[in-house]
Amino acid sequence: MDDRSNSLIRQECSGSVLGSQHRREAIRRLSEERVDVLIVGAGVTGIGCALDAASRGMSVAVVEQHDLASGTSSRSSKLIHGGLRYLEQFQFGLVKEALTERNLLLSRLAPHLVRRVDFLYPIHQLRERLYAGFGIGLYDLLASRGPRLLPRHRHLGQQQVTKNAPALKGRSHKGAIVYSDALVDDARFVVSAARTAAKLGASIATSTRVVGLSRSKGRVSGATVRCLESGREFHVSCGTVVNATGVWSDDIEAYAGESNSRVRASKGIHLVVPRHRINLETGLILRTVDSVLFVIPSANHWIVGTTDSDWHLNRAHPAATHRDITYLITTLNEVLADPLTTDDVVGVYVGLRPLLAGDSEKTSKLSREHAVTCSTSGLVSIAGGKYTTYRVMAADTIDAVGVDQGLDLPKSSTDQVPLIGSDRYLQLRAQISEIAEMSGVLPATVEHLLSRQGDRIYEVLDLIKEDVSLAELIDPHLPYVLAEVVHAVRFEAALHLEDVLTRRTRLSIESPDRGTNSALRVAELMARELNWDRNKLESEVGHYLDRVAAERASNEQLDDVTADAQRLAVGEIRDNLN
Ligand SMILES: Cc1cc2nc3c(=O)[nH]c(=O)nc-3n(C[C@H](O)[C@H](O)[C@H](O)COP(=O)(O)OP(=O)(O)OC[C@H]3O[C@@H](n4cnc5c(N)ncnc54)[C@H](O)[C@@H]3O)c2cc1C
Known part of the structure; x- marks a missing residue:
């Protein structure tokens, strides 16, 4: 370019x-x-x-x-989808509308941020193959208006599944169906x-x-x-x-x-697990008693979720308890040959669905x-x-x-109206090595930045041109570079350390230390941009470390009430910070 x-x-x-x-x-x-x-x-x-x-x-x-x-909006399953399970609730209109939106986002509005993801749906008996095959076929059909953007579903036999999904126990399936949907970094x-x-x-x-x-x-x-x-x-x-x-x-x-x-708030939690811990080539969808469980590929990690339960406590700080985490791990372990433990979980995040209040007792049915x-x-x-x-x-x-x-x-x-970053994205994707050569950064960094910024990549590369030290990684195990911190402040409205560590980047859930080791370095860069004095810098770092400590403590509590008390305390710290 x-x-x-x-x-x-x-x-x-x-x-x-x-x-x-x-x-x-x-x-x-x-x-x-x-x-x-x-x-x-x-x-x-x-x-x-x-x-x-x-x-x-x-x-x-x-x-x-x-x-x-x-x-x-930063705590969802990150799927841009019609919602296969809503077909079972006969919500055909909702599914069709969502699939039309999915296709629009993939093709025109945000191709730099919304991309294809494949899911494996394990089958246990012939009857289920027919039933699920019909449902997924209908899902493909409802998405079929206009040019086909994603491949149709396909059936796999037991041996093919063993080859494509070595993580699954042999006796956990009798084959599978693979279908395609889309994924986004929601924040x-x-x-x-x-x-x-x-x-x-x-x-x-x-x-x-x-x-x-x-x-x-x-x-x-x-x-x-x-x-x-x-x-x-x-x-x-x-x-x-x-x-x-x-x-x-x-x-x-x-x-x-x-x-x-x-509005009724329904809590859903997700676990973040390193990619190497589950040997799968695609995402995974499993039926549960009330809903479904997803294993979703996200850069170097898997996102495992979700749960669906009423939440009546502090809405700014919903908490994941030990019971929520154990439920997800236990459900997934039913099909994994090499079971996960809580030690495999590098991050946990929690969101509240703003559901329309209705008659059903269970939030999963609303x-x-x-x-x-x-x-x-x-x-x-x-x-x-x-x-x-x-x-x-x-x-x-x-x-x-x-x-x-x-x-x-x-x-x-x-x-x-395509979103900022989308216009020249596909053109730039074809020029990764030239951009890397011109800007002096690694092709992997160009690819990482393109998938986050689209054609706005030049805003970040310009910062690196002015100061090459900004090409350094924030955390040696993750692809984020320091220039993204400066960019988040100058171009993307980041005001606080938490904004950068939790939403502009995902260090807070992707790094095993939950971003605590990077906090000071990131805060120092932000301080230069936002004219923070030493007190302000220290209070930002202190607040972030307290928040992480409270989240860790919540994850060890059995019930929501004690977990929320931990998070509430941190909420108060944030309000005092502002
Ligand atoms: C666990 C989970 C998984 C999900 N997965 C998916 C999925 O995969 N795909 C999908 O399509 N949907 C999914 N959803 C649903 C989707 O995430 C939500 O529908 C959507 O993010 C809601 O966005 P919102 O803007 O309405 O609410 P929010 O993102 O919560 O925005 C409301 C904003 O209002 C602000 N606010 C509140 N009070 C005030 C005030 N007094 N003054 C100023 N600001 C205020 C809040 O700070 C907040 O930022 C999921 C939801 C959850 C919880």
């Missing part, structure tokens, strides 16, 4: 830079100007809404109490979508919390927002408030005087569909749904904003 194309990318994307200057300007704008839409929450749903509204020409701002994707996806929304004019302010709503002329007309960095509160005027706060949805409704509970409501004029809430369908959820939400404001908005066109 020549210098002219590079500078073109740089010019095109200058509005997408989410550094501290963007945040300062966003807060100024919020406190001085009225916006058409104020979105609360910067998970995939809120950011999807920002992108949708901005692309329809509305003025938009997003406020997020912590970091981009700091809620559920990176939100960053890329947020930058795209900013490029279209959205203002995005992290570390700002809505603490109240205001009314005028009988409708919600704004919000009181607290900046968690300075403690300052200010008032924001807007046409409509969009409540995209996931499991916090009912809190925002309560600020408007609504007391009905609409619908994954979404609902847009306008309980009072000026406030539109979006709840439920799945990561995969965020774009459809956003379009429905902004349609409802149009109705709320009595506007004849143009139709959503986000199916035509």
Whole structure:
């Protein structure tokens, strides 16, 4: 790629830079100007809404109490899928819609972040081969509109499975079916979508919390927002408030005087296990009593999940207990020839599904569909749904904003808006050795950066050009380089050490030391960028180490309540830090 194309990318994307200057300007704008839409929450749903509204020409701002994707949107199974198990619940419409979105993300919207993944579905009897074969065949069929992006499923005999999946006990199957789906780094996806929304004019302010709503002329007309960095509160005027706060949805409704509970939080945990511990060529899906268990390939690791249980404690800090971890290991060990132990687990993460409250006792039976409501004029809430369908959820939400404001908005066109990083990605993938040679970094690093930044790779390579020491690895066992820390601060809205170690990179779950050995070095780099003094630097590192210690302690507790007490203590530390 020549210098002219590079500078073109740089010019095109200058509005997408989410550094501290963007945040300062966003807060100024919020406190001085009225916006058409104020979105609360910067998970995939809120950011999807920002992108949708901005692309329809509305003025938009997003406020997020912590970091981009700091809620559920960085803690999912990372599958962009139709959800095979929803076919058994006869949710054909939901599956078809999600598969259409999957194909759009793979081909046009985010090919740099969403990629194919294959799963092996072991079969135990002939009847099951027919039943599962029919279901998976239907799954392929529902995805078949437009060009075929993923191969059709195929059946494997017992011997072929033994060859492709040596990790499985011989007597744990009588063959298998292999099918294809898609995978994403969920936190990176939100960053890329947020930058795209900013490029279209959205203002995005992290570390700002809505603490109240205001009314005028009988409708919600704004919000009181607290900046968690300075403690300052200010008032924001807007046409409509969009409540995209996931499991916090009912809190925002309560600020408007609504007391009905609409969202039920369902906890799901995942384990991170090194790749070499499970000898498989593809991912694995196993049926469990209530749901399914996935073993998902993710760079140098496997992600094993998930669970599904009610959660009534601190929503900012859901905890995985020893019982949750043992359940996943025991279920998986039923089919593994070389069983896992807790010592094989390098990381654990926990998320809360914002499910629509329904009649079922079990959260695994609640619908994954979404609902847009306008309980009072000026406030539109979006709840439920799945990561995969965020774009459809956003379009429905902004349609409802149009109705709320009595506007004849143009139709959503986000199916035509590729995310930042996607444009020249495929072209650059074919030039890995040339880019490595030109920039002086290893081809493996170019490949790693391309899969995270797409055509924005030049932002990171430019930093390395200025200072070659930034090409060094942060952790010798993982592919992240120091330049990614600086990039996260200058371009991707990272404000705190945890943002970089947990979401911009995955050191917190991929490194056996959970990122503690890298914390000081990363904090020192961030300190240079963000003008932290020694006290601030030490408190950031101290907070991170405390959080890891509390998570480890939670993982040893048997029940949720004691585990949550540990996490609550760390939550308080974070609030004091801000
Ligand atoms: C274990 C698990 C596995 C999953 N796996 C998949 C999967 O593989 N595929 C799939 O498609 N879906 C999956 N999902 C579902 C998917 O992850 C969620 O539907 C999605 O991430 C929800 O995003 P959200 O933006 O609605 O909520 P969130 O990501 O939680 O965002 C809400 C945001 O609002 C902010 N907020 C709250 N209150 C305030 C306030 N007062 N002021 C400012 N900000 C506020 C929060 O800090 C948070 O960042 C999974 C979910 C879980 C829990």
